[in-house]
Amino acid sequence: xxxxxxxxxxxxxxxxxxxxxxxxxxxxxxxxxxxxxxxxxxxxxxxxxxxxxxxxxxxxxxxxxxxxxxxxxxxxxxxxxxxxxxxxxxxxxxxxxxxxxxxxxxxxxxxxxxxxxxxxxxxxxxxxxxxxxxxxxxxxxxxxxxxxxxxxxxxxxxxxxxxxxxxxxxxxxxxxxxxxxxxxxxxxxxxxxxxxxxxxxxxxxxxxxxxxxxxxxxxxxxxxxxxxxxxxxxxxxxxxxxxxxxxxxxxxxxxxxxxxxxxxxxxxxxxxxxxxxxxxxxxxxxxxxxxxxxxxxxxxxxxxxxxxxxxxxxxxxxxxxxxxxxxxxxxxxxxxxxxxxxxxx
Ligand code: TLP
Numbered sequence: 001x002x003x004x005x006x007x008x009x010x011x012x013x014x015x016x017x018x019x020x021x022x023x024x025x026x027x028x029x030x031x032x033x034x035x036x037x038x039x040x041x042x043x044x045x046x047x048x049x050x051x052x053x054x055x056x057x058x059x060x061x062x063x064x065x066x067x068x069x070x071x072x073x074x075x076x077x078x079x080x081x082x083x084x085x086x087x088x089x090x091x092x093x094x095x096x097x098x099x100x101x102x103x104x105x106x107x108x109x110x111x112x113x114x115x116x117x118x119x120x121x122x123x124x125x126x127x128x129x130x131x132x133x134x135x136x137x138x139x140x141x142x143x144x145x146x147x148x149x150x151x152x153x154x155x156x157x158x159x160x161x162x163x164x165x166x167x168x169x170x171x172x173x174x175x176x177x178x179x180x181x182x183x184x185x186x187x188x189x190x191x192x193x194x195x196x197x198x199x200x201x202x203x204x205x206x207x208x209x210x211x212x213x214x215x216x217x218x219x220x221x222x223x224x225x226x227x228x229x230x231x232x233x234x235x236x237x238x239x240x241x242x243x244x245x246x247x248x249x250x251x252x253x254x255x256x257x258x259x260x261x262x263x264x265x266x267x268x269x270x271x272x273x274x275x276x277x278x279x280x281x282x283x284x285x286x287x288x289x290x291x292x293x294x295x296x297x298x299x300x301x302x303x304x305x306x307x308x309x310x311x312x313x314x315x316x317x318x319x320x321x322x323x324x325x326x327x328x329x330x331x332x333x334x335x336x337x338x339x340x341x342x343x344x345x
Contacts, residue, residue: 002308003308003310004308004331006310007322008324009203009257009284009324010202011324012203013205013326014206017245018205018207018242018245021244022242024241025237025238025241026237027237028237029234030056030233030237035237035240037240037244038237040244041237041240041244041247042055042056044247046213048247049186050187050191051190051213051214052214052216053220054213054219055211055222055226056210056240056243058210059199059208060085060173060197060210061093062226062229063199063210064090064169064197065093065098066222066229067214068086068100069098069100069229071134073133075101076100076130076131076132076133077100077103077123077129077132077133078094078100078102079132080103080105080135081104081106081113081138082104083141084107084138084141085171085173086138087104088143097229101130103121105117105121108144109144110147111139111140111141111144111147111148113135115157118135119160122166133166134161134168134169135157137154137157137168138171139172139174139178140175140177140178140282142285143314145277145282146174146281148177148282148283151184151189154168154170154191155192158191158193168192168193169195169196171196171197172190172198173197173199173202174198174202174203174283174284175189175198176198176251176254177257180258180283181282194215195214195218195222196212197212197213198210200239203250203324204243204246206243206245208242209239209240211243250325253325254284258283260284260329260331261285263332265288267336268286268336270336271340271343272292272343272344273291274292275289276289284324285322286320287314288318290319291317292343296316297316297317297319298316300319301319303342304338307338308334
């Protein structure tokens with residue numbers, strides 16, 4: 001049975017053009033700075049984000065960890081959303097490996113942190129307190145329905161942080177989804193932030209890799225942090241080659257993923273026993289709930305799986321489906337009909 005895998009956009013397989021580029025990549029030892037493909041990729045990634053420099057890392061988790069460790073010393077405090085990926089799903093790495101104290105403030109349903117909440121979380125200068133060094137944003141916001149944060153909002157947070165003497169890191173794992181949804185250049189969404197990480201292996205469909213972007217001096221320091229974490233890679237041009245193709249060919253097509261997500265959401269809205277807030281589906285992430293008392297989310301996942309559709313349960317009654325490269329409108333129609341069949345059984 002051919003599976004329709006909507007568990008995440010991380011399941012994407014590299015395009016034929018990526019495989020070709022990997023095969024032909026010119027390579028060297030990147031820890032010595034000698035891999036020409038990595039160097040070319042990092043220059044173009046930085047340029048695309050409007051930053052001075054970039055650093056290839058293995059994953060989104062490592063991108064956030066390297067960035068936060070580079071901004072903060074041990075005992076520093078970072079302000080972040082209570083539903084952000086770094087806080088929920090990165091194994092507590094900033095505390096475990098960096099001795100960094102997380103200070104959560106509530107994520108609003110649209111993925112933002114209220115400026116008043118950030119302001120109230122800033123520590124006064126007093127021996128009792130850790131020092132506030134950083135605030136983290138996430139765009140698009142995974143747990144907040146894939147919401148896209150606007151450039152105007154980000155600018156307000158940057159302004160507040162810089163006025164109060166600390167930095168901003170943006171987890172832009174899916175920042176190109178935000179740029180496409182908002183119809184803006186991705187540079188607008190990256191403007192002013194001191195660092196950002198974005199993923200090659202999600203909506204952009206490359207097999208492995210994320211990128212940290214920032215100033216030249218920040219990236220030089222981040223390179224040292226990456227080495228400390230064991231993330232210095234040698235002939236990493238095999239990854240960067242796919243990254244180059246990802247940046248060249250995979251951004252514009254994201255629109256299709258958003259159309260498929262909207263199509264799926266509209267289908268779900270028509271099925272009894274499921275509920276969805278259509279207005280919240282802005283990008284490629286579709287969260288919905290089972291309202292039928294007899295069925296748990298996990299059971300629904302099992303039944304769909306048996307019929308060739310894979311999605312994730314993210315709570316007792318909550319589910320997530322993510323559209324991506326390789327998923328067609330036909331796959332979405334098939335998913336809707338399987339969901340309808342299972343719910344009516
Ligand atoms: N998210 C994954 C899972 O870990 C939940 C997914 O399937 O959505 N930032 C954000 C906003 C993310 O959504 C993810 C991955 C990461 C960082 C981490 O990236 P990786 O998996 O490359 O370490």
